[in-house]
């Protein structure tokens with residue numbers, strides 16, 4: 001039985017995604033369901049500039065939300081991937097474009113033959129990606145032809161946005177939701193089952209429901225009291241503080257359609273463009289530097305003063321169980337890792353896709369399966385993020401500590417991939433075929449860090465001469481096509497400005 005009344009506590013990105021997706025799912029299934037969102041203007045939301053993955057655009061498509069309307073309303077920008085600067089060594093950079101060229105140039109049974117070919121040639125795997133060319137030329141994913149916008153290719157791109165504006169937009173799309181500005185001060189639980197029956201609010205109201213979603217961010221107001229324990233990744237991931245700040249965009253400055261992740265002496269700096277300003281921040285280890293020194297390091301790197309908006313403590317990890325009784329935690333209340341690969345909002349959308357499929361019959365087996373899937377999801381993100389620290393850098397105590405030894409989850413895989421380029425068979429699929437971190441994301445990072453062997457890739461292709469010749473031809477042809485597509489596409493900033501003038505173009 002789909003719950004009749006759902007209360008979502010928290011009106012950040014996670015809370016509004018939950019309201020939108022649960023409401024839509026109930027309507028599609030013909031279930032009568034009242035949804036209430038309780039948010040607190042006294043507490044506010046996390047408020048940082050954010051990068052998404054392609055899953056966010058797929059979600060907009062699913063809800064038939066016009067992408068141009070979203071971009072115009074939120075001042076979001078296009079993201080094709082992440083530029084990793086100074087990670088392998090100082091002065092080196094590599095890009096991680098998120099489109100997979102094999103989906104277009106597919107060869108049955110050979111899901112990574114273009115990667116194999118480029119690695120064998122000692123060339124960056126990004127060369128066969130359309131998105132790499134759009135990054136290099138700072139282009140939008142659309143050309144204007146005959147007054148219409150025509151897509152450069154079939155791949156889903158991602159976005160950078162200001163969390164507060166995106167939250168407001170999602171809120172405007174969540175139909176039939178009751179919203180209360182109040183604060184949860186107490187929980188009422190069933191004496192026998194322990195399930196939540198109601199929440200008490202500071203304003204005096206008691207809100208009864210059958211199902212509760214905890215989107216209260218780091219406070220974990222509901223799920224904490226329901227007894228879910230925290231699994232910390234503090235011994236695996238090396239950073240534990242984040243110092244966000246804003247920097248204005250200069251008039252006329254072109255906007256790079258890529259997140260910058262710039263490795264620093266004691267962590268790394270993110271730079272996420274929106275159409276008005278950059279959301280930036282230093283993610284660092286307080287075992288290696290102090291907040292004052294961290295600020296000075298960033299000012300020296302950027303060449304100007306910064307005004308930190310916060311200094312957030314990161315307890316990297318996840319809940320042991322996201323779903324306890326009739327309460328599910330989503331967003332920051334369920335897990336958090338350093339934002340290196342934009343896994344948080346991605347994880348929330350995927351978890352909601354899974355949850356909406358299980359809710360019609362919320363039984364203990366479904367609940368266990370959900371908890372196991374969420375745990376695997378975040379553990380896999382953790383290992384992928386830890387891989388980024390396999391570096392040649394030793395120029396600070398931080399890099400000496402972090403890059404000289406790695407957890408077995410990383411070293412075992414690296415030992416395996418030293419002899420071959422990974423493909424889909426190296427990654428366990430997520431339940432229901434939902435999107436998950438796989439070879440498409442790993443290969444550019446492994447390649448960028450110099451962890452794939454050209455000699456092994458050459459040997460692999462030597463035994464497959466027809467495939468090798470096809471890979472060579474495909475790479476040459478796609479290079480030409482992608483360059484032409486990039487030249488046709490609008491400059492990124494001009495495209496975004498045009499949407500402000502004609503939101504429904």
Ligand SMILES: Cc1cc2nc3c(=O)[nH]c(=O)nc-3n(C[C@H](O)[C@H](O)[C@H](O)COP(=O)(O)OP(=O)(O)OC[C@H]3O[C@@H](n4cnc5c(N)ncnc54)[C@H](O)[C@@H]3O)c2cc1C
Pocket residue numbers: 009010011012013014015038039040041043044045046047048049050051052163182183184185215216217218219221242244281312330331332333339342343344345346
């Ligand atoms: C430094 C940093 C950088 C990040 N960068 C990225 C990124 O690039 N990409 C990405 O995908 N994610 C990123 N994230 C994660 C991302 O911010 C979150 O996944 C996303 O914003 C969702 O947050 P949330 O809704 O869970 O929590 P919040 O935004 O914190 O919202 C919590 C909500 O709960 C309400 N609340 C709290 N307590 C109560 C109470 N007692 N009663 C009533 N209401 C209450 C608050 O008012 C608020 O509305 C980043 C996070 C941090 C900290």
